[in-house]
Amino acid sequence: MHIEVTDKTIDAWTVIKEYENSHPELAGAHGANVVFLGRMRDFNESESVSEMELEHYPGMTEKFLDGIAKKAMQQWDILDVLVVHRVGRIKLADTIVLVTVWAAHRAHAYEANQFIMEALKSKAPFWKKETLTDGKTRWVEKNTPGKVQG
Amino acid sequence: MSIQVKFFASMREQVGKPEALVDAKDAGLTALKVWQQATGQEKLDSNVLIAVNMEYVNKDQLVSDGDEVAFFPPVTGG
Numbered sequence: 772m773h774i775e776v777t778d779k780t781i782d783a784w785t786v787i788k789e790y791e792n793s794h795p796e797l798a799g800a801h802g803a804n805v806v807f808l809g810r811m812r813d814f815n816e817s818e819s820v821s822e823m824e825l826e827h828y829p830g831m832t833e834k835f836l837d838g839i840a841k842k843a844m845q846q847w848d849i850l851d852v853l854v855v856h857r858v859g860r861i862k863l864a865d866t867i868v869l870v871t872v873w874a875a876h877r878a879h880a881y882e883a884n885q886f887i888m889e890a891l892k893s894k895a896p897f898w899k900k901e902t903l904t905d906g907k908t909r910w911v912e913k914n915t916p917g918k919v920q921g
Numbered sequence: 922m923s924i925q926v927k928f929f930a931s932m933r934e935q936v937g938k939p940e941a942l943v944d945a946k947d948a949g950l951t952a953l954k955v956w957q958q959a960t961g962q963e964k965l966d967s968n969v970l971i972a973v974n975m976e977y978v979n980k981d982q983l984v985s986d987g988d989e990v991a992f993f994p995p996v997t998g999g
Contacts, residue, residue, distance in 0.1 A: 809999045825998070826929060826930055827998070828927070828929055828972070828975075828991060828993065830975055831972055831975035831991070834975050835975075856998065856999075867998075867999065868998070868999045888999065891998060891999050892996075892998065892999040893996070894977070894996060895996060895998050895999070896929065896970075896972070896991075896993060896996055896998075897996055897997065897998025897999070898929060898930035898931070898993070898994065898996065898997050898998070899997045899998070900930070910930060910931045910994070910997075911997040912994075912995065912997070913995055913997065914996075914997050914998075914999065
């Protein structure tokens with residue numbers, strides 16, 4: 772299990788490959804690897820967004836993410852969890868978050884990944900400040916729902 | 922003998938400072954009282970999130986000397 776908060780670009784597939792290389796016990800043991808990548812859009816609340824700044828609460832963020840990853844490890848039959856979250860200045864299409872779960876079978880991997888992502892979205896202390904294409908800045912006030920509505 | 926107070930994101934801008942120190946000599950000091958002493962603002966909006974020593978609590982949580990108390994808006998990560 773590994774949790775990381777970084778101000779550097781996340782090259783998701785390289786991060787996953789390097790993690791698997793350093794954890795050879797996963798090879799053969801897992802039949803499912805569910806990967807969620809959150810990326811930066813160019814629109815929000817009907818306005819065009821050009822970039823954003825992501826702030827966090829150092830210490831609490833890592834503690835919270837570690838707690839939800841451990842809870843997922845206990846609650847589902849999964850082998851390993853990797854969470855990497857970006858902070859600082861973020862450009863369009865950059866990866867903001869990577870959540871990946873390895874399991875013997877897909878059902879547990881899917882559910883654990885969604886659990887971690889929804890807990891992160893609703894409780895992990897990160898805040899986005901968007902810069903709009905007209906140069907104005909604004910704090911994002913809420914996240915979109917994680918389940919399909921209606 | 923003090924409590925370290927932190928404000929994040931829009932809360933830091935609204936309060937006008939990232940940090941504050943509150944005297945911890947009062948018995949029965951709650952997170953709400955820490956907010957009032959640190960900001961001079963009576964009212965704490967119900968959507969403000971509070972953490973003591975990096976764990977979520979409610980406004981009635983008792984705090985003591987050496988604690989770190991943080992106030993911040995709804996989170997928007999991921």
